[in-house]
Amino acid sequence: MTMAAEGEKPIAWWREPNREQWYAWWAVWLGWTLASFDFTVFLLIMQPIADAFEVPLTAVAFVLTLTLWMRLIGAVAAGWLADRIGRKTPLMISIGWYALGNFIAGFSPTLWFLLLFRALLGIGMGAEYPVGAALLMENWPQRSRGLMSGILQSSGNLGVLLSGIIYSLFYNTIGWRGMLWVGILPALSIIYIRYFVKEPPVWVENRRRQRAEGREVRAPLLAIFRRPLLVNTLGACWFMASSFICYYSINALFATHLQVDLHMRPALLATPITLANLLAFMSATFWGWMSDRIGRR
Numbered sequence: 001m002t003m004a005a006e007g008e009k010p011i012a013w014w015r016e017p018n019r020e021q022w023y024a025w026w027a028v029w030l031g032w033t034l035a036s037f038d039f040t041v042f043l044l045i046m047q048p049i050a051d052a053f054e055v056p057l058t059a060v061a062f063v064l065t066l067t068l069w070m071r072l073i074g075a076v077a078a079g080w081l082a083d084r085i086g087r088k089t090p091l092m093i094s095i096g097w098y099a100l101g102n103f104i105a106g107f108s109p110t111l112w113f114l115l116l117f118r119a120l121l122g123i124g125m126g127a128e129y130p131v132g133a134a135l136l137m138e139n140w141p142q143r144s145r146g147l148m149s150g151i152l153q154s155s156g157n158l159g160v161l162l163s164g165i166i167y168s169l170f171y172n173t174i175g176w177r178g179m180l181w182v183g184i185l186p187a188l189s190i191i192y193i194r195y196f197v198k199e200p201p202v203w204v205e206n207r208r209r210q211r212a213e214g215r216e217v218r219a220p221l222l223a224i225f226r227r228p229l230l231v232n233t234l235g236a237c238w239f240m241a242s243s244f245i246c247y248y249s250i251n252a253l254f255a256t257h258l259q260v261d262l263h264m265r266p267a268l269l270a271t272p273i274t275l276a277n278l279l280a281f282m283s284a285t286f287w288g289w290m291s292d293r294i295g296r297r
Helices: 019-044 046-053 057-085 088-105 111-139 142-196 201-213 230-251 254-260 266-294
Strands: none
Touching: 019 046, 019 057, 019 088, 019 111, 019 142, 019 254, 046 057, 046 111, 046 142, 046 254, 057 088, 057 111, 088 111, 088 142, 111 142, 111 201, 142 266, 254 266
């Protein structure tokens, strides 16, 4: 609780954001959740894809690797674009991009066709995360920014959880192609973003001042690798790279291990994945809440 003014009743943190800020938060949260779903659904169907195309599992795993590498390209490109035209349009483009890529991949006649469109999906998915984070954090009140960023981060775990549930309920009916076709549903969120989400006022004012004063950054990717930002840039890159290495070394082939080595059926396979990501959601939310009280560091 905090006081709006002396003598007034305390204002709950969830009442502090206005309607536009809540609209933006739900848009970004939905985008992150569905991006995670579109990406991680592939982890559940790698062995069936290998069987369908009669290729080694390592060949299908290469598709996963390429998707992750292409996320880097999408993230850098979308970040550059978002600084020039705003956060909203790149967010809509990224969601439509990865949703369409996953949908088309479901029609793959060959492994190479699948590789191409899952690689394109990686560009869209990589684009969605930085643009969404900027849109939300520039919009959200500082008091509960840590909590809401924690919930936003955990939306990735909810996407994994959602893919596990759909896999357990529908895989035997729709197969691996149907699992990919479900990935077109995130595109519907573009309609919501188009009509309800606005650009952050901070970005609008900053962009106006940059143009008026003639100080637009032409090469931001180079600027962050110069003094005095170099140490912070390298530190952040090292931290994020370490997090991704730890996460994907544990989770990327976990579902495949349960299928191939333990011969688990879909409903049983989804159980440990669901429980793990439910706990991860709770953990990220808790530490976001803690960061508002004891600091980020």
